Amino acid sequence: MPTTGDSVLSRAMRILRTFNGPDAAGAGPEGGPAPSLTASEISRRAGLPVATAHRLVGELVALGALERGPDKRVRVGYRLWEIASRSSPARGLSRAALPYMEDLQAVVREHTQIGVLEGTDVLYLERLSRPEAGRNVAEVAGRLPVHATSTGLVLLAHEPAEFQERVLGGRLHAATPHTVTDPARLRRLLAGIRRDGFVVSPRTMTPESVGLAAPVRDSDNRVVAALSLVVPFETGDPRRYLPVLVAAARGVSRAMGAPVSRENMIRTQGFRPVRDGTE
Amino acid sequence: MPTTGDSVLSRAMRILRTFNGPDAAGAGPEGGPAPSLTASEISRRAGLPVATAHRLVGELVALGALERGPDKRVRVGYRLWEIASRSSPARGLSRAALPYMEDLQAVVREHTQIGVLEGTDVLYLERLSRPEAGRNVAEVAGRLPVHATSTGLVLLAHEPAEFQERVLGGRLHAATPHTVTDPARLRRLLAGIRRDGFVVSPRTMTPESVGLAAPVRDSDNRVVAALSLVVPFETGDPRRYLPVLVAAARGVSRAMGAPVSRENMIRTQGFRPVRDGTE
Known part of the structure; x- marks a missing residue:
């Protein structure tokens, strides 16, 4: 098993990252569907051989990190969001x-x-x-x-x-x-x-x-x-x-549990005027 | 490379999940620090040999999915949250x-x-x-x-x-x-x-x-x-x-782009009273 930059895990992270790409972004400012990709699109964007991408996508779907919709398109799963968000x-x-x-x-x-x-x-x-x-x-x-x-x-x-x-x-x-x-x-x-x-x-x-x-x-x-x-x-x-x-x-x-002492007080007395450009 | 339930990816997911465990949870209702674990604790909770856990934790840290603090304790990285949240x-x-x-x-x-x-x-x-x-x-x-x-x-x-x-x-x-x-x-x-x-x-x-x-x-x-x-x-x-x-x-x-038509109207006329127990 490779442990270099091209390990299974690094390839899996590359696959997950393809969903963050600008043209994969589906959500407009008013909300909307999550970006979804086909396995072939993922393979191309991640720079991985089709067979490798298909296999890893299949594994990530089985693990709940990705989800496959009824349209066969793949998106990031709630389970990955849950793990990442909870901890x-x-x-x-x-x-x-x-x-x-x-x-x-x-x-x-x-x-x-x-x-x-x-x-x-x-x-x-x-x-x-x-x-x-x-x-x-x-x-x-x-x-x-x-x-x-x-x-x-x-x-x-x-x-x-x-x-x-x-x-x-x-x-x-x-x-x-x-x-x-x-x-x-x-x-x-x-x-x-x-x-x-x-x-x-x-x-x-x-x-x-x-x-x-x-x-x-x-x-x-x-x-x-x-x-x-x-x-x-x-x-x-x-x-x-x-x-x-x-x-x-x-x-x-x-x-957050910060000690809010006098020493730690933010010195805001006066809130001095904004100078030219930036303060 | 195994592609069964014990593949590298499934072991990595098990490692990530250890941070969701009840006794790893560090965040109280008022906020607080994220749960953090040592590599040995991760190994025990994920049921993985110490050497395997250490190696995978090292890889996940290198990929930004986990982060190692100055105290050597490991926590879920912002980068995993970012990938999971953005898409x-x-x-x-x-x-x-x-x-x-x-x-x-x-x-x-x-x-x-x-x-x-x-x-x-x-x-x-x-x-x-x-x-x-x-x-x-x-x-x-x-x-x-x-x-x-x-x-x-x-x-x-x-x-x-x-x-x-x-x-x-x-x-x-x-x-x-x-x-x-x-x-x-x-x-x-x-x-x-x-x-x-x-x-x-x-x-x-x-x-x-x-x-x-x-x-x-x-x-x-x-x-x-x-x-x-x-x-x-x-x-x-x-x-x-x-x-x-x-x-x-x-x-x-x-x-979310839902067609809000008459047909799709939620029938709430009257908001009838709550019956015993549940409605």
């Missing part, structure tokens, strides 16, 4: 965050989301949005670049310097003309986040919106997630949302 | 349902949840709850028996008769003295659900609460999920929640 760190965070996110959503009525660092991306765990809310490209189980999003900047600010420098030394794509891509400016931005306990990130991911984010800590007082709001750029000073956002992030941290 | 049918349903669930939650202020049929259980996909809400044993990515829950009864009512008879012919555990376990009574209950388009299920899962559920349909007009409320038994006639619940379930169905 994932995402679950504890979602449970702790959702009540606070609901209140935030009810009061602010703009996109409310929570994300974690996965590799060098933000991975969004939950998002609450009203249909009439403004533009937001963050999706549940979707990724966005750390340097261009308020969520990502808060997460990056609390990573070890070595990791930060690796990100700052990489290719930093300017999602909009307002995205900060200069490493020196980003370093100042990250220092500001550590000092202030929040970030306001105007138009850095999409020109129409402003992101605001604050850290969520766990029982070891580590920053494990960021809670964020995405509000339209055109509706006045977004800083008015900072008190309620930071209070909610503290609430989630407390629910 | 799962759970995602389209959650997206379609959450806006309606938020409104339901805001108005009713009681547990609001959506579940699907998985095997012969209800698998809950989403749940919104206020901390002060009454007792509810349904958990996200958790299972409950179909015959004892309002969600399960709605789902069972729309399955083929053959499947229903298989469930009714099995062991039906009485979760409370109010759980309906008599096959003939259950058959009448299921017929009533198909006729009325909803169920009121008083104290059948826990003595303190009443479940109410209505079906969610997809673009093929199939019942793919059930939307439900869990309200305290002691706070008066739960039927007052039926109009808002059924309207929300219709909204979710429409968001």
Whole structure:
């Protein structure tokens, strides 16, 4: 049995990943069917011989990781979602965050989301949005670049310097003309986040919106997630949302067992004005 | 390479499942850390030789399906959650349902949840709850028996008769003295659900609460999920929640692309009174 990068398990993961491909995505923003593929499509996308793909798909269906519909098309099974969701760190965070996110959503009525660092991306765990809310490209189980999003900047600010420098030394794509891509400016931005306990990130991911984010800590007082709001750029000073956002992030941290001491208090006195571009 | 029940993939699934075990569960109702295990614990729980478990855990960590913490303990990785969540049918349903669930939650202020049929259980996909809400044993990515829950009864009512008879012919555990376990009574209950388009299920899962559920349909007009409320038994006639619940379930169905025609109208005129025990 091979134990290299082309082991049975790595091929199975490649098969599962084919369902995440952009053209396999079937779910529109209003919900909809899950992406489904035929065994031949899976074979082509995963770069596996047809016989191998057929056999592995058959095994994954038998194990409940994939499901075959009456139309013979294959999709990701509820059982895989169940295993991954029940035991994932995402679950504890979602449970702790959702009540606070609901209140935030009810009061602010703009996109409310929570994300974690996965590799060098933000991975969004939950998002609450009203249909009439403004533009937001963050999706549940979707990724966005750390340097261009308020969520990502808060997460990056609390990573070890070595990791930060690796990100700052990489290719930093300017999602909009307002995205900060200069490493020196980003370093100042990250220092500001550590000092202030929040970030306001105007138009850095999409020109129409402003992101605001604050850290969520766990029982070891580590920053494990960021809670964020995405509000339209055109509706006045977004800083008015900072008190309620930071209070909610503290609430989630407390629910995660974080020691909420004076020392650990997020320094938000005054919520100083947004400076040019980013704070 | 074995392709029997003891293939590499089936052993990997057994390893992943060890994290779902009751004593591995670390997340309390207020959130908390994800369950974590050592490689030796995994080996014992999965019934695999230590060397095999170590090797497979190593591979799963390398693939991002599992993650190893600084404490050497292993947990389910965000990447597995990401793959399973992005392409799962759970995602389209959650997206379609959450806006309606938020409104339901805001108005009713009681547990609001959506579940699907998985095997012969209800698998809950989403749940919104206020901390002060009454007792509810349904958990996200958790299972409950179909015959004892309002969600399960709605789902069972729309399955083929053959499947229903298989469930009714099995062991039906009485979760409370109010759980309906008599096959003939259950058959009448299921017929009533198909006729009325909803169920009121008083104290059948826990003595303190009443479940109410209505079906969610997809673009093929199939019942793919059930939307439900869990309200305290002691706070008066739960039927007052039926109009808002059924309207929300219709909204979710429409968001899923269901043809909402006159023919497909859920017959809720009158919301007839709850009869003794169950309706």
